[in-house]
Amino acid sequence: MAIDMSQTTGVGRGGSSEGGGLKKGPKLNAFTGVLVGALGYLFGHWMGNAIAGGYQQVVGSGQNDTAILLGFIFGTIGFFLGLGILNYPLQKMTGIEPPTDEPEQAQGMMKYFRYTLDNKVVGIQYLFGMLVYFFTAGLLAMAIRTQLLSPTNHIWGPATYLEVVGEHGTMMMMMMTSVVMGPFGNFLVPLMIGSKRVAFPRLEAAAFWFTPAAYIILLSALWQGGFQSGWTGYAPLSIQQGVGQDAYLFSFGLLGFSMICSALNMTATIINYRAPGMRWSRLPMLAWGMITVAFTMLLSVPVLIVGLYVMALDRSAQTSMLYAGHGGSSFLWENLFWFFGHPEVYLLALPGFGVVTEILPVFARKPLFAYKTSVAGMIGVAVLSFFVWQHHLFQSGMNPDMRPLFMLTTELISIPTGFLYLVGMGTMWRSRMRFDVPMLFVMAVFFNFLFGGITGVYVSDVPINVTVHGSYFVMAHFHYTIMGQLMFSVMAAIYYYTPLYFGIKLSEKLGKIHFWTMFIAFNSTFLPLFALGLLGMPRRVFEYAQRLQHLNQWVSVSAFILGLSLAFFAVTFVWQLAVSKPKSPPNPWESRGLEWQVGYPVPHGNFAKIPVILAGPYEYGDPNALPVAELSAVGAHSASVSGGDE
Amino acid sequence: MAKTMNFPTYSSEEGKKHARNIVAIWFVVAVIADLIVWFVYGPHMPPGTMTDQARGAQFDIKVVSVMAVPVLLFLWTFGFYAVAKFRGGKDRAEGYYIKGNVKTQAAWYIITASLVLFLAGFGTYELVLPAGAGGGEGPSPIWRPSTNKLLQVQVIAQQWRFTYRWPQFGGMETTSINLPINTEIQFNVTSLDVIHDFWAYQLGVKADANPDSNNVAFAKTLETGRFTVRCDELCGIWHGAMFNYGHVVSQSQFLSWAQSMEAQNASVTKLLPKYATTYTPSYLGAGGGYYPAGDPNGTLN
Known part of the structure; x- marks a missing residue:
């Protein structure tokens, strides 16, 4: 793709909306996309029947996986x-x-339903996309409970x-959490590093x-009989399944492509588009989070895509790579999946x-300590995350003599993770904390992640893993981390960031109601799951021992309260964005961050210069600190700075 | 930010006072918590004391807990203390301009690294010593019991039940499992279809059942009683219903049970494929041929 690398001209200038491409082309948007996509699906399905029908x-079996997969492929192209x-x-x-000049700008809500090149519009598209995926998967969790x-x-x-369990897991892990770079990275990183x-x-x-x-295809599995393999899709179970499994593997593959595209863009942006003076030692932590995630994605996601391709071939062309007896092995998928899957779960932690x-x-x-x-x-964390994947397979019988190594690497990862706590404690030490709603959530992250991290030591210890592997203990552990x-x-x-995104400051009062209900209900839901796991409840069972009923009921009721708390957030969030619109002052948190200096609404092209x-x-607390940037770069400072790419 | 800011003056004495308070509170709470963890909860920690391996796992959980709980409590103490003491007031003052502290950082690196390395070493020791700690060790385990007098139990998982074959009892296959006390047992776990997992909770044994692969786990029984067997790897719709109970009984009880089962099953045992570590299920009789030639199901061709 030919990209004009200069910042003052080129395709990205001014957030042009390129729907149509040809100057007098039709106005294209998500609805025309769905229409052409449906036609593409029909074509692919017909082709699959023509090829493999016999x-x-x-x-x-009366089940033509080739037709379904070709339908998905042509549907997506359409x-x-x-x-x-x-x-x-x-x-x-x-x-x-x-055309390189800007086509007519779509106005209002419509611009969010179009293919657009403005990083801020894409960020908001991602934000709402992520929330939709999260709430869909959350409803499925209510169904489980x-x-x-x-x-x-x-x-x-x-x-x-x-x-339901499989849809919940896949929707959460692959859809919701994998796009987490989107809403914040795309919108904020260019603003933070001073790029247009x-x-x-x-x-x-x-x-x-x-x-x-991917969302539509993944949901479509539900009316094609679903897939009963969970989000991990272990073969040969996943080869046995009906066509719902094709929806699983295809949508997961699409998300893989999405992650690669997004990661390529993020890496290139942060490396090449930093403003003069934005040294690596001044790079905001959120940008560090994004670039480490992006590298991890770039290296791990291709392995997933290969694995899914192998699964697709096994299911449609009977290639027998993932199951025993004809040259394949059920270990292959476990390895490919977790080689992606383990970096994946850490790349959820990094943002x-x-x-x-x-x-x-x-x-x-x-200052950040x-x-x-x-x-x-x-x-x-990003580097070590590539060396731990077999801890998911401690009891699998695969590579058993390597277990001490994977136990070591897994436990080593608590050293860099522990740095977060050192940094957090150092920053809080003798500070003047202001407990606005965002800060409450930050404190809750420290509280919750402590359970996730410490129980991680239990699950990584092989002798303890014998008891807790595959049980509710592990389930509680990763719900705490994710x-x-x-x-x-x-x-x-x-x-x-709502003041920066929408010019709206969400109500502190409503936010605190949301925070406290969510925080208490979350812990009340997931803490007892550790006990359930230790008492012997395996994951993904629809029946369990009678003696565990009280604990399970407690968890279910807490989960419903958690669901209500999140519904409360959804309603109040949308209400404040669309109806009451409480206006925010510029930079209401008195942040020094560059992203807050451009004002609302963030202009097209982010910066005038x-x-x-x-x-x-x-540099908080330093009376002599310089402002983070000279927004109009003329005068004394411009000659003395170094770094960046210009 | 075009507003006047309030920068307080720094006093290192005050910092030392805060640090002493935090450490003192933490120390008292941590000692009490550790005593409770070890003596009150410790004896009840899973998976119990039925086998050597279960006892090892329980000891491990106790050791990790007495190390983890003080870490948890230190961070909690710090967090609650910080929330109580380091609050901004109405003056909207700024905090101190502290960007790091070499001693604190170095101490943190050294302490966390030592804890982690100790745990990895301890975990390895506890894995190797009780013959693989009850976990699946693949087809040729290197951490084995010292004796060769092992009771061989083959666990065959299939959608959706466990059966057991006993090569030392004529290769008979049973649907229930009984084990003799004070005996070293070798579980040979395999599957006929998808991945399952043999989890004998009270025995402290867990091993994936993979098709076309043998997964060995060891346990030495030390107490009689009932244990639960569950499938612990998602294997399809009846995964949640895939469990049964087993019993550890006296050696003489076990022997009379096994011999009577052997006699009772003799006619069926003849129809079974020869005992092997793995079986390839095939309707067509290829590969391992789990189903005998006259199997009424063998008509799919």
Whole structure:
């Protein structure tokens, strides 16, 4: 993709909306995308039937995975065509020079339903996309807990229960948490590093539009019989399943492409588009979080895509790579999946660390303690996360003699993770903390992640792992790390950044009601799960021992309260954004961050001139601190700065 | 930020006072908590004391807990103290301009690294010593019991039940499991279809059941009683219903049970495929041929 690398001209200028591509083309948006996508699906499905309709396997089972997969492939291509995403590359490839001047700007809400190159619009698209995925998966969690109110009375049969569990896990892990770089990275990083644009606006926008396609396809599994393999999709169970499994593997693959596109853009942006004076030692922590995540994604996601491709071939073309007896092995998928999966679960933690270390100094009114340690912690977690994946397979019988090594690497990762606590405690030490809602969420992250981290030591110890592997203990452990850490960080970021995104300051009173109900209900839901696991309750069961009923009921009721708390957030958030619109002063938190200096609404192109960075963003408490940047870079300072790329 | 700010003056004496308070509170609370963890909860920690391996796991949980609880409590003490004492007031003052402290940082690195390295070493020792700690060790385990007098129990998992084969009792297959006390047992775990997991909770044994692969785990029984067997790896719709109970009984009771089962099952045992560490299920009789030739299910071709 040819990209004009200069910051003052080029495709990303001024947040142009490129729907249509050709100057007088039709107005393309998500709805035309869905329409063309549906036609593409029909075409692919017809083609699959034409190709594979006569296969013995298809005739015998009445299940044509080839048709479904081709339907998804052509459906997605159609969706992209219908959105106008492919116009630019197709025109380039066929020698037509695409227009570089700005097409007509879509106004109002409509711009969020179009393929657009403005990093701020993409950030907001991601934000709402992520919330939709989160609430969908959250509703499924409510369904799980309803079933588990009783050990013997069933709302659904076991098949439906496992479909719900699989959808919940996959929706949360692959859809909701994997896009977490989107809402904050895309919107904030260019503002934080003083850039007018991201490096690859088309990749960034395409990365978002993969996710609604994946969402629709993943949900479609529910009316195709679902998939009963959980989000881990262990073979050969996943090879046995009906066509719902195709929806799982295809949507997961789309998310993989989304992550790669998004990570490429983020890495290139942070490396190349820092303003003069934005040295690595001044880079805001949120940007550090994003670039470490992006590197981790770039290296791990291709392995997932390969694994999913192998699964697709096994299911459609009977290649037998993932199951025993014909040359394949069920260990192969476990390895490929977790080689991606373990970096994945840490790359969910890193944006959370970034958000927390970004917000904490603002409310503690102190510099970030041990900045370099904090960065080293993030890099350490990112690097070590590639060497721990077999701790998911301690009891699998695969590579048993390597277990001490994987136990060591897993436990080593608590050193860089522990840096977060050192940084947090150092920053809080003799600070002047202000407990506004974002700060409450930040404190909750420290509280919750402590349980997640300390129980991580238990699960990584092989002898203890014999008891807790695959039990509710592990389930509680990763809900503490992902929901307790990441979701609370996301909430902190939402409350913190709404003034910048929407010019709206969410009500402190409503925010505190949301915070306290969510915090208490979250802990009340997930703490007892550790006990359930230790008492012998395995994961993903629809029936359990009678003696565990009281604990399970406690958990279910707490989960419903947690659900209500989040529903309260959804309603009050949308109400304040759309109806009551409480106006925010510029920079209500008195942050030094560069992103807060541009004012609301953030202008197209972010900065009138490339700023010159004069100081780090966390110099609180220093009466002589320079402002973080000279926004109009003329005068004395511009000659003396170094760093950046200009 | 065009507003006047309030910068307080720094006193290092006050800092030392805060540090002493935090350490004192933490020390008292941590000692009490550790005593409770070890003596009150410790004896009840899972998975119990039924086998050597279960006792090892319980000891491990106790050791990790007495190390983890003080860490947890230190951070809690610090957190609550900070929330109580380091609050901003109405004056909207700024905090102190402290960007790091070499001694504190170095202490933190050294303490966390030592804890982690100790735990990794301890975990390895506890894994190797009780013959693999009851975990699945693959087809050729290197951490074995010192004796060769092992009771062989093959666990065959399939959707959705466990059966057991006893090579030392004529290769018979049973649907229930009884084990003799004070005996070293070798579980050979395999599967006929998808991945399952053999979890005998009270025995402290867990091993994945993989198709076409043998996964060995060891346990030495020390107490009689009932234990639960559950599938612990998602294996399809009836995963949640895939469990049964087993019993550890006296050696003479076990022997009479096994011999009577052997006699009772003799006619069926003849129809079974020869005992092997793995079986490849095939309707067509290829591979390991778990189903005998005359199997009424073998008609799919």
